[in-house]
Structure formats: C-alpha cells, structure tokens
Amino acid sequence: MMIDIGLIRHSWLLVAPVAEKVTMHFYGRLFSEYPQVREMFPPAMDVQRDRLLKALTQVVLSLENGEPLDDYLGQLARDHRKYGVRPEHYPALGHCLVAAMRANAHGAWLPAYDEAWMNAYRYVAEVMIQAAEQDAVHAPPSWIGTVVSHEMRTRDIAVINVEPDQPYPFRAGQYATLQTGQWPKVWRSYSIANAPRHDNRLSFHVRAVPGGWVSTALVRHTQPGDIVLIGPPRGTFSLNDARTPHLVFLAGGTGLAPLKALVEESAWSPERPSIDLFHGVRHSSEAYDMHDLRRLRAQHKRLRIIQAVSDEPEHWPRHTAVDALEYHRVIPDGDVYVCGSPEMVRHTTARLLAMGVRGERVHSEFSGEAPSFVPS
Incomplete structure (x- = not known):
C-alpha cells in the first residue's frame, strides 16, 4: 500500500x-x-x-x-x-x-x-x-479493580491502591486509564506508582484538579471497597533505554509516580544504578510522599532524594526540580528522566539541553492525558 x-x-x-x-x-x-x-x-x-x-x-x-x-x-x-x-x-x-x-x-x-x-x-x-x-486471546478488554486503600496525603492529593481481579502485566513506568462508577465511559490516564508486585496491586497518585471529573471522584468520593475499571497498561517510559550507571530523575508534583516505580525496579537490579531524584513542588505541604521515599532510600542504598520548593516565600532557596539540580551541582552525565505537567517537561528539557545533555539521553513523560481514538 x-x-x-x-x-x-x-x-x-x-x-x-x-x-x-x-x-x-x-x-x-x-x-x-x-x-x-x-x-x-x-x-x-x-x-x-x-x-x-x-x-x-x-x-x-x-x-x-x-x-x-x-x-x-x-x-x-x-x-x-x-x-x-x-x-x-x-x-x-x-x-x-x-x-x-x-x-x-x-x-x-x-x-x-x-x-x-x-x-x-x-x-x-x-x-x-x-x-x-x-x-x-490472552487479556480482557479491561480489569475490574477493587480499591483496597485510599489515603489523603494533602488537601488535593490521594494515594490510592487498587487490586485488579486478574493478573495485570505491566512494566515499571507505564500508566493505566481508570474509570469510576460516578462517570461511566469517561477514562483518565494515571501513572502506576509502583513496580510489578507479587500481590498484583497498583498504586496511583491522584491530584484533584478543578473541573476534573475523574480526578475529583477518585480523590473526594472514593473509599476502600469501591470498584474502578482499569484499562490496559500503556507507555514506553522505562529503564530499558537507560545505558548509564548514574541516572537523574526530575519530577514535578504527581509526576513523581512513574519515577518512584522506576526507583523500585532499579532497587532489585543486580547492577543497580545510582539515582539522584529531584522532586519539585510549589509548596512544602505538597511533598506528599516523603515517608515512602525515605523507605525506598533505605532499600536502594544508591538513591539520593532532594526536595525542591518553588513558590513558598518562607522557603529558601526557592527552586524547581531543575533549579535544584544546578544548585546542588549534580552533573547529569547519564540518562535523565523527566515527568510532570507538559509545561514542566518542556521547560526542564530545554534547560537540560542548554546544559549540554544530549537529546537522546532525556526521557520524558507528561503526567496528564494521553491521546485516544475515542475521547476519554
């Protein structure tokens, strides 16, 4: 043809x-x-x-x-x-x-x-x-997920753990679409915040956004025992493309989710890379996952975590994730993974390229929607 x-x-x-x-x-x-x-x-x-x-x-x-x-x-x-x-x-x-x-x-x-x-x-x-x-031949069109825990981490961010009714094969760094009972036929994309587990459970970091139908339902109106539908895993954001022993992870807000999954996966690797993880938030109260990140750091041994706060007048220095990278004089000499809002990803990628990081070493993912042939 x-x-x-x-x-x-x-x-x-x-x-x-x-x-x-x-x-x-x-x-x-x-x-x-x-x-x-x-x-x-x-x-x-x-x-x-x-x-x-x-x-x-x-x-x-x-x-x-x-x-x-x-x-x-x-x-x-x-x-x-x-x-x-x-x-x-x-x-x-x-x-x-x-x-x-x-x-x-x-x-x-x-x-x-x-x-x-x-x-x-x-x-x-x-x-x-x-x-x-x-x-x-081997997979259902969607999975039925039971909410096993729902934890409000901030006023607008919830960490939700879901157990699919059947094995859910995915790779660390991928995302899934979710549908709630409140909004039939409306699907939204959320990164899976963990590497594959023996218990088959999936963790999602969800921020309720103004006018967000599904995000508001998940954060404000969901509780353990509720049912959500889960679409097949999607995305190519993974460690498969990493070729260097030192990795830099730059996250904005709930863009932390897939990077956390990649940290989990790397912790189990025989040749685990060293990782500098920079998590950027607007206000220090939005650093919603520090307890889990410290637990990961204890397991990984070669993980360093740096929190960056950009919009809080009392906080000094005020930095985005990429600002903190430069402030701490970390040299991005290997693969760099970036995840956050489209604006954050574009700005961060431009800064990295200006620092001399080769384009093929920058792996990026938006923490928002993915295109669809049927509106979701």
Whole structure:
C-alpha cells in the first residue's frame, strides 16, 4: 500500500486553521451515519470532543516514523478494546474524517487527498485490528479493580491502591486509564506508582484538579471497597533505554509516580544504578510522599532524594526540580528522566539541553492525558 505523506501533510495545512469546524462536522456525520457508535462516547462531549480528531490526524501525520509508530498503534488498539471498538468501526471513522476535511477545505480539496488519507487510514486500521485480535486471546478488554486503600496525603492529593481481579502485566513506568462508577465511559490516564508486585496491586497518585471529573471522584468520593475499571497498561517510559550507571530523575508534583516505580525496579537490579531524584513542588505541604521515599532510600542504598520548593516565600532557596539540580551541582552525565505537567517537561528539557545533555539521553513523560481514538 502506497502512502503519500507529502500529499497528506499538504492537505492537512488546508484544514488545520479550521480544526474546530472539522471536529464538529466529523462528529455530526459520524453520529448521524453510524448512530450505533454513539454509545461508545460519554454523554457530555464538550470537554474532550477534539481529542479523537487530534489523535486520528496526528497518527496519520506520523506514519513515516515506522516501527515506533506501529508499537504505539498496538498499544492504542489494546487500550481501545475497553470501549468496545470492533473492526467494522474503523472504516466509519476514516470515512467521516476525510469527509469532514473535504467539506471544510473551501473547495481546495483534491481527489488525490482522499486517496492518500484513506490509504494511510487503512494501514492504521490494519495494524490496530491485528493487535487487538492478538490481545483478545490472552487479556480482557479491561480489569475490574477493587480499591483496597485510599489515603489523603494533602488537601488535593490521594494515594490510592487498587487490586485488579486478574493478573495485570505491566512494566515499571507505564500508566493505566481508570474509570469510576460516578462517570461511566469517561477514562483518565494515571501513572502506576509502583513496580510489578507479587500481590498484583497498583498504586496511583491522584491530584484533584478543578473541573476534573475523574480526578475529583477518585480523590473526594472514593473509599476502600469501591470498584474502578482499569484499562490496559500503556507507555514506553522505562529503564530499558537507560545505558548509564548514574541516572537523574526530575519530577514535578504527581509526576513523581512513574519515577518512584522506576526507583523500585532499579532497587532489585543486580547492577543497580545510582539515582539522584529531584522532586519539585510549589509548596512544602505538597511533598506528599516523603515517608515512602525515605523507605525506598533505605532499600536502594544508591538513591539520593532532594526536595525542591518553588513558590513558598518562607522557603529558601526557592527552586524547581531543575533549579535544584544546578544548585546542588549534580552533573547529569547519564540518562535523565523527566515527568510532570507538559509545561514542566518542556521547560526542564530545554534547560537540560542548554546544559549540554544530549537529546537522546532525556526521557520524558507528561503526567496528564494521553491521546485516544475515542475521547476519554
């Protein structure tokens, strides 16, 4: 199958300025021509309606990336089994996507663009359908999790431990999507804050954010014994890419979660690396996990923990995680792992590159949402 990336990129430039109109047209057409798919979407679409179009277009625009994209599509397909996505749904999405772009290109859309996008979309669909079918042989679409503990660490942050009903295979550093009983069909992504355990339990660090449906339900309205649904593990944030004996971890807020999981994993390694972990918070009261981190430090022996506080007038010095890295004169001479808000990750990565850290040595992860073919 010939995929013309040049035509795809050129045609996208025609509609990118009116992406919101394309989104509205896409959903209108999808739900009118294929009403059976409406049940896969949450009742309220206003908050996340653009996520599907963004995911569809970005995946197609990234097709030249080859094998890494195929791995990502496989993870995406396994994750989308939880929505009830079936092979026949893929042509509907592709048809409506192309129709929406064509209708909003102000007459500049060419038949060749239709062919280029549909060829690309057919490839994406084939990879995802095959991955989903292979996954269905040995894994459920989602896991039923029982909340075994719920601990408020600050006014807005809870540490929640969940026990899946079946073995949940994952790697340290990955994340899962969660759905609560309060918000059916609405999924949110949270990093798993532990390495795999014999008891199969998963730990999540959740901050209640203003307007956050799932985060507020998890932090404010969840208690032991409650049930949550857990999507398949996703993400490639792992120690597999580390090639150096000294690691630097930079966390912002609850971005600590996957880095804590990586510390746990490394503690069991015969050749455990030395780790400098910098945890940045705005106020010292938000240093919610120090007790567990001290326990990890006692187990790891080659772990150093430095807390950084950025917005508290009485605290001196006032530092972000990367400020503290420079203040303590730690030389990032190996692999560096960064996790936090998108803004924190972008700022920290730019600072690291300016320090001379090679780009391939910086491994980053946002502690927020991940793209999805079905809005979550």
